[in-house]
Amino acid sequence: MAFGLDISDLSIEVLQLKKSFGKIKFSAAGRLEIPAGLVVNGAIKKKKELAEAIKKVCREARPDSIRDREIVVSLPEAITFSRILKFPKNLNSGQLAKVLKFEVPNVLPINTEEVYSDFVILRVGGNKQEIFYAACPKKIIDDLREVLKMAGLGVIVFDMETASLARALALKDKKDEGSVIVDVGARSTVIAIFDQSGIRSSTTIKVAGNLFTEEISKRLKIKEEKAEELKKACGLSVEDRSCREGKVFLALQSLFPPIISEIKKSVNYYEKQAGRKIGKIILCGGSRVMPGLADYLKSNLNLETEVGKPHLFGSSAVKISQVKNLSSLIGVFGLAERAVDKDPAFSGINLRFSLEEAAKRKKFKKMSVGNVLFDLVVLFAILGAGFWALRGMEPLSNLFSLADNQADKIIQQKNIPLGQFEMMVSTAGETGFVQGRVLEIKKEGSGFFPATVGKTADGRAEGTVKIINNSGAGQTLVATTRLLSAKGVLFRLKDSVTVPAGASVRAVARADQEGASGNIGASQFIIPGLSSALQKLIYAESESAMAGGTREITFVGAKDIEQAKIKLLGELVSDAQNKEGLSNLLPEEFLLPVVLGSEISEAAAVPAEGAEVAQFELKIKANIKFLAVRKNDLELSIGKGGGGGAGYDLEKIKYSLVNSDEAAGQITIEIDAGK
DSSP states (O other): OOEEEEEOSSEEEEEEEEEETTEEEEEEEEEEEOOTTSEETTEESOHHHHHHHHHHHHHTOBSSOOOOOEEEEEEOGGGOEEEEEEEETTOOHHHHHHHHHHHHHHHSSOOGGGEEEEEEEEEEETTEEEEEEEEEEHHHHHHHHHHHHHTTOEEEEEEEHHHHHHHHHTOOOOTTEEEEEEEEOSSOEEEEEEETTEEEEEEEESOSHHHHHHHHHHHHTOOHHHHHHHHHHTTTOSSOTTTGGGHHHHHHHTTOHHHHHHHHHHHHHHHHHHOOEEEEEEEESTTTTOTTHHHHHHHHHOSEEEEOOOGGGGSSSOOGGGGTTOOSOTHHHHHHHHHTSSSGGGSSOOTTSOHHHHHHHHHHHSOOHHHHHHHHHHHHHHHHHHHHHHTTOSOHHHHHHHHHHHHHHHHHHTTOOTTEEEEEEESSOOTTSEEEEEEEEEEEEEEEEEOOEEEEEEOOOEEEEEEEEOSSSOEEEOTTOEEEETTSOEEEESSOEEEOTTEEEEEEEEESSOSGGGOOOSOEEEOTTSOHHHHHHEEEEOSSOOBOSEEEEEEOOHHHHHHHHHHHHHHHHHHHHHTHHHHTOOTTEEEEEEEEEEEEEEEEEESOTTOOOSEEEEEEEEEEEEEEEEHHHHHHHHHHHTTSOOOOOTTTSEEEEEEEETTTTEEEEEEEOOO
16 A cells, blocks of 8 residues: 655655545554755755655654555655646647657756656647646656665655645635645745646745744844744734734745745736636645734735645544644645555656656556557457467458557547658668768857846835824924834935924835835824824824835846757757758758757856846857758658658658667657648
């Protein structure tokens, strides 16, 4: 019986459920805090120590040790990549894998050969299907697989962190609404959007629990242990006077603009793309119960906000007392639930395989009616082959022609042209192959690209206040006169003013301190420099919010540079194919419009990563490889593979790379002749 395993940078959690007559029941659970440095941002640094920790948490699980060896384990969102893509409706899983292999590098900064990946169909509408694609670097998963093997465990599923959270929360909301999961962990905050189709987007930002503690410690000049206590006791609560007179709130509030901004961006993008509204925010992670957090997000985003809890708590399946030690990682409940699925390996994204392997497994697991008929024909052909072989009659190949005919029908039903086939090319002169030649071209290029990584810089908030004088004498207030809001935020007059008796004047007030704390709404202010009697007669008020405590700036990020590399490399590839590639051809050759390989040998960003600018220049040098074949060989292959006949226009045929073994000099090209 499999169980769920969740590993964070600072803790490990295990949960095992069991299913009996369709009902889920609790079996065992355990949690273990691990030393800092074993895992850093999802990357394993000390394999042996982590393996021993995993053994220990399984051994010390309660009420009994977990002895089963198969697991469903999650991958932190910070180390995974994902994107929603749209493709024609009639592409099957194998064709989708081939398309994704070359489309993904255009939208994500990854090489599909260096990741394990998977995809699921979110929905089908009109002539399109919406695909959710996810990937994780092979090194990350291979390292984790090695550690788990050292711990005596075998992985059924490498799950996505956000997917396990959604499963644990049982997100099955209204059809016309989505939900935002805000998972506030120790090192990062994950913002993910889900609807009835599944995950729609996911973003990770490096503002979370540890930084909250550090900021409180720095501003209040106290030790981090005390700051951690205040964070848990006070949080974003503004009513508790024991919380250092609101200073804890102010310290935390200064860190939240990036989180608020990212949630707004994610919500706006989803509502624009999906045409649906966001219904609520669900808080997860170790800081989810921080006082005042839910109310703060609700007031700033105008969205219902609730603290998430596993839906199993709402039934007789799991009692809180049984899992009280699982304090923060809600995702382990989602992992354990998947572990008791009938077929957990196929009940969502599973990052165990290469893209091609994932497609093959889907092909045999999730078949259309036509595919089932095809398999039945093959089965009967095999059974029939045994019968006729015993009688010394028709050979097996004749019987399989029945299956071939059925396959042709399926292909026709899916609108796949009969002229689609694979052509084997050899660049090493091997007989039995179409002969080809690799053209390697070196290119240089540059371009200007926007810097898109945003961060918040402190400034001084300011705004207009009306100073009211209800006394019997005029009052002069010099520049820098203090104005104190009801919530304790201090402002100062920018210029001197004189307020006549029984009248009012308007003046500009500026926050005494830089930062988001000065961004307050319409408020009333006392003037501390006046006597207590005059403070009741002479005061100030603002009719609109003070603004400018924070400002958004952009700088060159690593992701900007990676995306610029991808775009610029694509431009160089296209240019090389149309110019240098054609100029290097022999008269009898044809240049196939596929890229065997493209690699950046040198790259330099000006200004460099981290510079605060609106745009930057990227310069690269690249090596690009194309494939040329003889026209006569190509035409002959198309005539055979395309069902015979002539009249093919080589320029209009579709070519795509299936596989390239450079060491063996063997290349497989898929050709769609469209006949």
